[in-house]
Amino acid sequence: MSWLAPWFLAGLAGILLPVWLHRFARKTDQKHVFASSMFLEASEIRRNRRREIRYWLLLAARVLLVLLLGLAFAGPQLRTRVLAGPQGATLHAIVLDTSLSMHQDGTWQRARDAASALIGSLKGADRAMLVAADYRLRVLQEPVFASDAGRLRAALQGLEPGYARLDDGAMVAGTAAWGTAPGEHLVVHFISDLQQSASPLRFADLAPPPGVRFELVDVAPASAANLRVAGVREDPRDPGAVHVSIDGDAAALAKRELVLEVNGRQVERRPLKTGPLPLEERIVLSDPGPGEHRLAARLEPADALPQDDAYYALLRHVEPKVLVIAASNDGDDAQYLRAALGALPQPHFAVEIGQPGELVKRQLGDFAAVIVADAGLLPAAAAEALTKYVQAGGATLLILGERAAQLDTIPVSGARRARGDARTQADAPARIGEMEQSHPVLREPGTWRQVRFLRHVATTPPDAAHVLMRFTNGTPLMWEQSPGQGRLLVFASPLDRQWNDLAIHPLFVRFISEATAWLAGARFDAASATVGVMLDASNLRRGGAQVFDPRGQRASMLGGTTAQELRWVPDLPGFYELRGGGHSDFVAVNPDARESRLAPLDQAARERWLALQPKPGAAPATAVADSGSERLVPVWFWLLLGAAALAFLEPLVANYHLNVRREQRA
Amino acid sequence: MNATPATSLLRPEVLASLSSLELVARSAVEGFFQGLHRSPRFGFSQEFAEYKAYTEGDDPRFIDWNVFARTERTYIKRYLGDTNTRLMIALDVSASMGYGSGAVNKLRYAKFLAAALAYMTLQQHDPTGLIAFDSKIRSYRPPSSRTGSLSAILHSLDALEAGSQTNLDESFRQVREHCQRRGLVAVISDLYCDPEALTRAVQPLAWRGHDIMIFQVLDRSELAPQWDESVLLEDVESGQQIEVSPDYLRTTYRQRFEAHLARIREVAARHRADHAMLVTDEPLDRALREYLMFRQGAGR
Numbered sequence: 001m002s003w004l005a006p007w008f009l010a011g012l013a014g015i016l017l018p019v020w021l022h023r024f025a026r027k028t029d030q031k032h033v034f035a036s037s038m039f040l041e042a043s044e045i046r047r048n049r050r051r052e053i054r055y056w057l058l059l060a061a062r063v064l065l066v067l068l069l070g071l072a073f074a075g076p077q078l079r080t081r082v083l084a085g086p087q088g089a090t091l092h093a094i095v096l097d098t099s100l101s102m103h104q105d106g107t108w109q110r111a112r113d114a115a116s117a118l119i120g121s122l123k124g125a126d127r128a129m130l131v132a133a134d135y136r137l138r139v140l141q142e143p144v145f146a147s148d149a150g151r152l153r154a155a156l157q158g159l160e161p162g163y164a165r166l167d168d169g170a171m172v173a174g175t176a177a178w179g180t181a182p183g184e185h186l187v188v189h190f191i192s193d194l195q196q197s198a199s200p201l202r203f204a205d206l207a208p209p210p211g212v213r214f215e216l217v218d219v220a221p222a223s224a225a226n227l228r229v230a231g232v233r234e235d236p237r238d239p240g241a242v243h244v245s246i247d248g249d250a251a252a253l254a255k256r257e258l259v260l261e262v263n264g265r266q267v268e269r270r271p272l273k274t275g276p277l278p279l280e281e282r283i284v285l286s287d288p289g290p291g292e293h294r295l296a297a298r299l300e301p302a303d304a305l306p307q308d309d310a311y312y313a314l315l316r317h318v319e320p321k322v323l324v325i326a327a328s329n330d331g332d333d334a335q336y337l338r339a340a341l342g343a344l345p346q347p348h349f350a351v352e353i354g355q356p357g358e359l360v361k362r363q364l365g366d367f368a369a370v371i372v373a374d375a376g377l378l379p380a381a382a383a384e385a386l387t388k389y390v391q392a393g394g395a396t397l398l399i400l401g402e403r404a405a406q407l408d409t410i411p412v413s414g415a416r417r418a419r420g421d422a423r424t425q426a427d428a429p430a431r432i433g434e435m436e437q438s439h440p441v442l443r444e445p446g447t448w449r450q451v452r453f454l455r456h457v458a459t460t461p462p463d464a465a466h467v468l469m470r471f472t473n474g475t476p477l478m479w480e481q482s483p484g485q486g487r488l489l490v491f492a493s494p495l496d497r498q499w500n501d502l503a504i505h506p507l508f509v510r511f512i513s514e515a516t517a518w519l520a521g522a523r524f525d526a527a528s529a530t531v532g533v534m535l536d537a538s539n540l541r542r543g544g545a546q547v548f549d550p551r552g553q554r555a556s557m558l559g560g561t562t563a564q565e566l567r568w569v570p571d572l573p574g575f576y577e578l579r580g581g582g583h584s585d586f587v588a589v590n591p592d593a594r595e596s597r598l599a600p601l602d603q604a605a606r607e608r609w610l611a612l613q614p615k616p617g618a619a620p621a622t623a624v625a626d627s628g629s630e631r632l633v634p635v636w637f638w639l640l641l642g643a644a645a646l647a648f649l650e651p652l653v654a655n656y657h658l659n660v661r662r663e664q665r666a
Numbered sequence: 667m668n669a670t671p672a673t674s675l676l677r678p679e680v681l682a683s684l685s686s687l688e689l690v691a692r693s694a695v696e697g698f699f700q701g702l703h704r705s706p707r708f709g710f711s712q713e714f715a716e717y718k719a720y721t722e723g724d725d726p727r728f729i730d731w732n733v734f735a736r737t738e739r740t741y742i743k744r745y746l747g748d749t750n751t752r753l754m755i756a757l758d759v760s761a762s763m764g765y766g767s768g769a770v771n772k773l774r775y776a777k778f779l780a781a782a783l784a785y786m787t788l789q790q791h792d793p794t795g796l797i798a799f800d801s802k803i804r805s806y807r808p809p810s811s812r813t814g815s816l817s818a819i820l821h822s823l824d825a826l827e828a829g830s831q832t833n834l835d836e837s838f839r840q841v842r843e844h845c846q847r848r849g850l851v852a853v854i855s856d857l858y859c860d861p862e863a864l865t866r867a868v869q870p871l872a873w874r875g876h877d878i879m880i881f882q883v884l885d886r887s888e889l890a891p892q893w894d895e896s897v898l899l900e901d902v903e904s905g906q907q908i909e910v911s912p913d914y915l916r917t918t919y920r921q922r923f924e925a926h927l928a929r930i931r932e933v934a935a936r937h938r939a940d941h942a943m944l945v946t947d948e949p950l951d952r953a954l955r956e957y958l959m960f961r962q963g964a965g966r
Contacts, residue, residue: 031898031899031900031907032893032897032898032899032900033765033899033900033901033902034765034888034899034900034901034902034908035762035765035772035856035858035885035888035901035902036762036856036858036888036901036902036903037899037901037904037906037908038858038922038926039918039919039922039923039926040899040908040910040914040919
């Protein structure tokens with residue numbers, strides 16, 4: 001023990017104070033006979049024996065109080081090695097690769113055997129922890145000593161590999177978060193098939209954090225031939241045909257068959273032809289009909305890694321209809337919009353162009369989205385119909401043009417036109433100042449800033465609006481609103497080249513397609529995902545939903561409407577179903593293709609990896625230094641805490657004595 | 667005669683060194699009279715007062731045979747000092763009387779006093795009796811002036827020990843039963859009692875014509891306790907333990923004690939009783955002087 005301010009120990013002399021005070025109390029214990037108590041103060045009566053005990057308690061409390069105060073102010077520091085194991089103790093982190101590739105024949109069993117052997121080899125003060133690594137690091141068992149090895153074995157017993165991908169670089173970086181006791185070395189035993197494809201993009205990312213030593217335990221089979229279905233896509237030129245891509249090792253091609261299922265029903269089975277890989281099979285479907293179809297392409301019989309023999313895809317024979325409302329069918333804006341929407345291969349929209357009156361006549365619920373070329377064109381009845389459509393869950397892109405510039409309030413949106421000249425000088429075109437780059441509609445901020453806006457309609461969006469783009473002067477150009485259950489995008493400048501040059505930028509087509517797709521909730525890529533990769537469902541649907549995994553079990557509950565609340569990580573391949581809002585959406589989830597490449601790291605790569613860490617001889621030097629260092633733990637706080645407790649107790653004890661006296665006096 | 671050596675003979679510690687209570691009594695009384703320088707004012711005994719016809723019960727030793735020879739009638743020769751000198755000593759032997767901080771405790775001092783009074787009165791052939799009491803009568807010697815009475819009284823005194831608590835009501839009820847004839851009652855006690863109880867005790871005696879003299883014997887430490895620190899005091903009678911501070915003993919206790927003494931004096935005065943407070947470290951002469959003065963006053 002050492003002291004920060006040892007001269008405060010002189011304060012311990014204060015112990016004499018309560019002792020001196022209690023000296024009188026002890027003298028009173030000397031009993032004297034007296035002729036009569038007639039004239040004595042009766043309140044002082046009590047039994048001597050009890051008083052002695054309580055006085056000793058009080059004296060002890062007071063002495064301890066002074067003692068603790070004196071010690072606390074002296075700043076004692078305990079020299080401790082409590083947390084440090086014996087010199088050279090090791091924390092063994094047994095990291096098991098639970099990625100998809102560990103499903104290979106016998107690989108997982110070898111991994112478990114290796115882990116068991118490591119657990120069994122624990123000795124002395126060494127500790128061990130068990131970690132599962134795939135797209136995340138899961139600590140299955142916190143560090144325990146060898147005496148608790150049973151807990152490690154129990155955790156290992158229930159562990160099975162998953163379907164996600166392991167990135168070795170991410171795993172290595174994650175080990176930095178594992179704390180060790182002072183003087184303890186961290187040795188990571190990485191039990192894996194050591195796939196080459198698990199390496200990070202930068203090999204340097206495999207460098208262990210300082211103080212961490214890696215040991216690679218290779219459990220990969222000597223050789224394995226694997227074949228996988230790399231993809232299923234619809235032929236863009238022939239909507240009734242799909243292309244199935246097959247990739248992998250040619251050795252696994254022999255005697256394999258390709259099976260295609262549509263909505264759970266087998267529609268095709270054909271043997272695979274030997275030939276160069278990748279192999280592509282074209283299968284013509286017998287009119288699956290309109291709607292969304294679940295395709296599953298399988299390879300049979302199973303090979304070394306059966307978990308990647310199937311590929312899941314959604315075939316959408318749905319052409320979302322988009323209604324474009326313009327002043328005339330031949331106007332620039334109508335033509336530009338039609339051209340932009342028609343240029344999209346996926347999703348393919350069926351575009352109809354109509355005049356504002358169509359909004360009243362047509363059943364708007366049939367349209368995935370409505371685009372209004374100029375909000376000022378809308379008569380009251382049309383505006384009301386459009387508002388109801390949006391509030392019921394519809395989607396609208398509302399463009400503000402010359403007619404809208406004459407309105408005080410923008411229909412459907414409720415935005416108010418700002419005072420002042422809406423025009424911008426031609427010689428000083430407005431530029432985009434701020435934009436929400438994370439929004440799915442806005443992907444290319446650099447290009448947007450090249451667009452010149454000669455005029456725009458200056459408006460003040462409603463408070464609930466989320467402004468996505470502003471001019472450099474702060475005027476909103478585009479914002480998003482959520483009236484009711486629908487989506488509304490408002491663009492405060494027309495698309496007819498008279499007010500801006502957006503239409504002549506390549507950005508235009510992409511913007512229109514992205515905006516329309518987002519409004520319609522029909523982004524094609526949203527319907528497919530990869531195991532272990534976070535899926536953002538906000539592009540797929542609005543509002544909450546229950547997520548059911550391919551086994552039919554509820555995997556997650558998506559609540560709210562924010563992007564964070566509509567995300568989850570699928571961990572099984574197959575079709576996930578999102579139920580909610582009266583309908584279901586499917587998401588096809590497939591394993592990461594890199595897991596199917598079973599080729600292991602070559603010896604040279606492994607050596608380079610291990611060479612990234614400090615030499616084995618250097619580690620003990622650091623370790624000895626660590627283990628030899630003693631920690632000084634200040635304990636003044638606890639002493640003060642004890643003193644405070646005693647300061648609280650002392651008057652209680654003293655008052656208890658007084659109470660006894662008062663009671664006896666009464 | 668120089669009074670100093672005589673007074674020194676009356677000092678309690680000197681008397682205490684004497685083995686015999688009779689010797690104590692004699693030393694005290696004779697020492698007292700040596701210091702008086704024999705003044706007629708304090709003459710007490712052999713002065714003739716009257717002749718009284720002999721009646722049954724009178725001591726035949728006092729028959730004047732000369733008168734009988736001349737007149738053939740029996741008369742008793744009465745002296746002035748014999749008038750109302752039937753003395754009954756009521757001695758408190760309660761536990762509190764056993765207290766003492768010096769060489770002589772209160773009971774012993776009271777015994778000295780009682781012995782001296784008995785010696786002095788029996789020298790004058792005054793019938794002298796003794797009642798010792800605490801909560802009840804512990805010892806009783808009826809008043810008698812016969813030869814041997816002194817020895818009997820002294821023997822009784824010698825045998826007395828401090829007893830239990832004081833109960834004046836009960837004790838004096840019994841005292842009254844033994845004091846049917848008018849006389850002088852000397853109460854020797856520390857009077858740790860309610861003054862009203864003292865009133866109830868002595869009032870019937872006073873109404874019967876008894877002259878009452880109250881000797882209140884106290885220890886010096888009762889008058890002025892000298893403790894510099896808090897002290898745990900145990901009542902010798904009740905066993906109560908009381909922790910008191912020096913401040914309290916210096917202030918409140920003394921005030922209360924003085925108030926008690928004042929009430930005792932008031933009670934005594936109310937019943938024409940004489941009250942003398944005696945402290946155990948004081949010589950006995952003051953007590954005897956008080957007695958003689960009182961007796962003289964009572965005789966008139």
